[in-house]
Amino acid sequence: MDIEVGAAHRQITVFVGRRGCPSRVHCDNATNFVGASRHLEELRRRVEAEENAVRDFASRSGCEFAFIPPRAPHFGGLWEAGVKSAKHLLLRTVGNALLTAEELQTVVVAVEAVLNSRPLGAVSNDHNDGEALTPGHLLVGGPLVAPAASRTPDQEGLSCLRRWRAVSSLKRAFWQRWSREYVLGLQARAKWDQLQPNLQVGELVVVAEDNQPPMQWMVGRVEAVYPGADGAVRVADVRTSSGGLYKRPVHKLAPLPIV
Known part of the structure; x- marks a missing residue:
């Protein structure tokens, strides 16, 4: 499998521990990566x-580094954009919070899960298929889910519970910021005086819904559209996989491509 790396602190050992040994590593020309490749x-x-026997094992388990040109981070657009988004929002979310090593690791893993839960596109044209493909499908074979939050009244005064709530609050704050930006990124940006394709019945869309729990994306199929006098669709009915029917303006809907 190919692994794309775009930040120095994400070491190869992290990938090997979580994903297995990669056969090819895409990265920028940072000196630590070049040194790791040489080593x-x-x-x-x-x-x-x-x-x-050792030689055969090494030949099967070796890593090949594929470097982008020096001083050209835009060549790694896909992973660099993800790294930039994660770092920017993580710093804004955590801010000046004082976290222990374990708490910081918990927040970073939660951020990773949020990023890997994003819908990438529609799996098929089937109108009854309301599930979107996510990076989680490629990693674990299915969508990633967040554990339900729980509260124990008789432990309200414990310091560990307060710290857990603080970490959970950071995770939710990151989710709210990043999910909003991701949905906006899916929507086409164009001037209002330029015609854009209307939403079509059967399209798979992400609904930008407020106060959604972390990693819970509202995805559904367009069931009906309501064009105005000028023929432009500004409102649509969306039926989600849970069976709910929602009427939303088009600026709250982000169509997903078929992958």
């Missing part, structure tokens, strides 16, 4: 000098 190549040559 791994030297280690591989040393191992290959040993007996055949």
